Amino acid sequence: MAKIKGDIVIDIEKCKGCSVCIPACPQDVIALSANVNSKGYHFAETVNDACTGCANCAIVCPDAVITVYRKKVE
Numbered sequence: 394m395a396k397i398k399g400d401i402v403i404d405i406e407k408c409k410g411c412s413v414c415i416p417a418c419p420q421d422v423i424a425l426s427a428n429v430n431s432k433g434y435h436f437a438e439t440v441n442d443a444c445t446g447c448a449n450c451a452i453v454c455p456d457a458v459i460t461v462y463r464k465k466v467e
Contacts, residue, residue, distance in 0.1 A: 399446025
């Protein structure tokens with residue numbers, strides 16, 4: 394059975410920093426940035442590469458700013 398490697402891309406300009414995605418991630422991949430976007434919000438960012446591509450973060454994001462990618466790893 395092939396393993397799946399995941400990755401997420403967050404649209405930081407649309408992210409409002411609600412942090413709903415942070416507890417939804419079982420791998421603790423997401424955290425709020427110390428930086429702010431052009432609207433003044435602390436946006437979500439990835440902090441490690443342990444993403445499994447489960448898409449929990451994208452499902453709970455109220456603004457749909459998270460895109461999840463999955464890749465088979467041999």
